[in-house]
Amino acid sequence: MSIIDLTSMGEPQSDQRKELNDRLAKLQDEISDYCFQCARCTSGCEAHKLLELEPHKIVALLKRGLLNELLNSDVIWTCMSCMKCRERCPQRVAPVDILFALKNMAVASGKQIPGKYTGMLQSILSIGLIQDIQQTTTRGNKTVKRDELGLPPLSKPVDVAKFQAGIMKIAMEKV
Amino acid sequence: MTMKKKYALYPGCLMPTEQYAYEVSIRETLPILGIDLVDVEGFSCCGEPMKSVNQFLTLYLSTRNLAIAEKHHLDLFVPCAMCHLALSECHHVLEKNPAMKERINSQLAAEDLQYTGKSQIVHTVDLLHDQIGIEKLKEHVKKPLTGLKIAAHYGCHLIRPSEIGRPDDSENPQKIESILKAIGAEPVNYPQKLDCCGAPLLANLPESALTKTGQKLQAIQEQGIQALVDVCPWCHKMFDSRQTKAGETVATKLDVPVLYLTQLLGMAFGLSAEKLGLELNLSPVEKLQQEATG
Numbered sequence: 001m002s003i004i005d006l007t008s009m010g011e012p013q014s015d016q017r018k019e020l021n022d023r024l025a026k027l028q029d030e031i032s033d034y035c036f037q038c039a040r041c042t043s044g045c046e047a048h049k050l051l052e053l054e055p056h057k058i059v060a061l062l063k064r065g066l067l068n069e070l071l072n073s074d075v076i077w078t079c080m081s082c083m084k085c086r087e088r089c090p091q092r093v094a095p096v097d098i099l100f101a102l103k104n105m106a107v108a109s110g111k112q113i114p115g116k117y118t119g120m121l122q123s124i125l126s127i128g129l130i131q132d133i134q135q136t137t138t139r140g141n142k143t144v145k146r147d148e149l150g151l152p153p154l155s156k157p158v159d160v161a162k163f164q165a166g167i168m169k170i171a172m173e174k175v
Numbered sequence: 176m177t178m179k180k181k182y183a184l185y186p187g188c189l190m191p192t193e194q195y196a197y198e199v200s201i202r203e204t205l206p207i208l209g210i211d212l213v214d215v216e217g218f219s220c221c222g223e224p225m226k227s228v229n230q231f232l233t234l235y236l237s238t239r240n241l242a243i244a245e246k247h248h249l250d251l252f253v254p255c256a257m258c259h260l261a262l263s264e265c266h267h268v269l270e271k272n273p274a275m276k277e278r279i280n281s282q283l284a285a286e287d288l289q290y291t292g293k294s295q296i297v298h299t300v301d302l303l304h305d306q307i308g309i310e311k312l313k314e315h316v317k318k319p320l321t322g323l324k325i326a327a328h329y330g331c332h333l334i335r336p337s338e339i340g341r342p343d344d345s346e347n348p349q350k351i352e353s354i355l356k357a358i359g360a361e362p363v364n365y366p367q368k369l370d371c372c373g374a375p376l377l378a379n380l381p382e383s384a385l386t387k388t389g390q391k392l393q394a395i396q397e398q399g400i401q402a403l404v405d406v407c408p409w410c411h412k413m414f415d416s417r418q419t420k421a422g423e424t425v426a427t428k429l430d431v432p433v434l435y436l437t438q439l440l441g442m443a444f445g446l447s448a449e450k451l452g453l454e455l456n457l458s459p460v461e462k463l464q465q466e467a468t469g
Contacts, residue, residue: 046331046371050383077227080375080387083335087345094336103227115379117228124236128219134193138454139461146191149199149452154191155218162286163219169282170235 020105027098028062034091035059041085041095051078055085055095062098071106077114079103125164128157180306181211182252182297183244185262187408188220190255194408194416199452200437201254201299207315207444208307212252217243223261223332224378237265238279241296242288250295252302256333256407259298259342266292267339298333299406299436301342304350312357317445319359320467325439326363326400327351328391328414330407331371351404351436358443367394374409382424388413389425402432402463404439411435415458432456432463442467 039056047053053075061070070076079099086094107113120130133154135143146154157163190197205212222236241262244251253259269276270292280290297306329348337345346369352362373387392414395403405411413421415433422429434456441451442464453460 046387047376050386051380077379078376078383080331080371080373081226082331082371082375084331084369087335087337100226100230104230107228113228115381117225117378120224120378121228124220124225129188129192130220130224131188131192133191136193136195136455137457139457140454142454144195144455146195146198149195151191151195151198151202152214155186155214155216157219158217159286166239166282166285167232167235169285170231170279 020101020108024062024067024101024105027101028065031059031063031093031098035063035093036091038090040088040090041093044084044088046080046082046084047078051075053078055079055099058098058102059093059095062102070102071109071111074114076102076106125167126160128160128163129154179209179211181213181249182302183215183247183249183294184212185215185218185221185240185244185251185253185258187218187253187255187258188224189408189412194411196438196452196455197254197408197411197435199450199455200435200441203446203450204437204441204444205252205302208303208311210252210302210307213247213249215243215247215249221255221258221261222265223257226261227378233261234265234268234275235279235282237261238269238276238290239283239286239288241265241292241294242280242283242290244294245291246288250297252297252299254299254406255409256298256330257409259296260332262296263341264339266296298342300329300333300350300354303354303436303440305342309353309357312354312440316358316443318443318467320355320439320443321359323360323463323466324363324399324401325355325360326365326395326403327355327368328372328403328405328410329369330405330410331369333407351406354436354440355404358440360439360443363398363400365395365398365400367391370394372405372407372410372413374413377409377413384413385417385421386424388417388421389423389427389429392418392421392429392431393425393427396427396429396431400431401466402434402439402460404434404436406436415456418458430459430462432460433458434460434463 041055086096222233226233334345343350355362370391373384376384438451
C-alpha cells in the first residue's frame, strides 16, 4: 500500500474527487443560506493576527464557487483547529469544518501535502503511532527513555499486517 | 470503603513516546484517588493528527481504539486533549450515522473488533473534578500549595466543540481552577486563558506554532503568575519542552514554570519530585518547588 492510497483513500482518484466535491457542494449549499458575513469567526480566530486567516472570507469565497483558488491557497493550512469559529458562529456555519473539508480535498486531488503530515502518516502505517519512543533530556541534561522511568511497554497494534489491511480496506472503499 | 473505579489508560502517541512526565505523574497520583488504570495492548493513534489529510482515516482509527476498550469491557481514561476530542467526536458522529458505524465495523471485524459505543470516555479534568470530586482531592492534600498564583491552560480541543459534549465550558471553563483551590493554590484569571498553545501548526508551520506559544507565555510572565498548569501533552510540549525556543520568537527570555496538573496535584499530596517526573520538565519548575516548600 502506498501513501498515495492513504492520502486519497483509494483509487480511482476521480471517484474520490467526485465524492469530496459532492460533500463540498453540500457545504456550499448549506452555508449559502446561513452565513451573513458578521465576521465573528474572524474576530476570534487564533490564526487571524499571526497568519491572516479570515474564516468569514473563506466561507464567502466558497459561496462564490472559487473552489480551485481555495484548494491551491496556502491559507487553508493555517487553521489551528481551535474551533472557536464553530463555537461562536451565530448561524452554526463552522468554518473550521469547511477548512478540514478543503484540506482533505486538496490532498485527494493530488496537491502536495505540506510539512510533516506525510511522515506522520507513514509512521502510523508502520507502527500505528505518529512517532516511536523518543529519548528525552531532563533539566539536568540526562537522557531518558520510557523504560528507564519504570513505564510499561508502549501500547501499539500487535498484528501490524492486520492493522494495515484494515486501513487499506477502508482506503479502497468509497468515503 | 470506596469502590475502585477501573479505566483503560488510552495513552495516544505523544504522551507515551516523549511526554513521560504526564504519564509518570498520572500513574502515581490517580491510584491514590481510587482509580485503577489498566494497560491494554494494541491501541493506535487516535487519528486526530491526520484530520487535515483525511477525516475518514481519523474516524476509522478512533473507532478502532474505542472498540479495543469495549472488547476489554472498560471505560477509557484519555489524558490527551487531542485524543479525547477525536474519540468523543467519533462517538458523536457514529451515534448519528449508523450506516457509517456499520461500514467501519465490517472492516474492524478482520481484527476481531466491534464498536457499539458503550465505553465512557473521560479526561484528566472531568475524572478529577466530576468522578473523583473536589472533596476527595482535599482529603489527600498533605502539603497545600498555599498562596501559589497559578494560571490554568485547558487546551482548545478539551473544551470545544461543546455540541459533542466536552469536559468543561467552552468560554469560561473553571474545573481546573476548582482543583487548584482544593490543593491550596490560588488560580489566576488572565485575559489570555483561552489562547491556543500553537501545537496544531507544528506539522506544517512550526515557527508560527512557536510564536503562538511565546506570545501566551510572555503575557503570563508579564503578569507575575508563578506557574502555568496544563492537561494535554501537545500543549505541554509547546509551553514546557519548547519554552526556550518559543521565547526566541518573541525576543524574550521566558522563565515560566509549567507543570502537568497531575504533577501539581502530586506535589500537594506530598509525593517526591522523582515520583512526579519533575526532572523531566524543561521549564524552571524548581522555582515553584522552592516556593511550595519554602
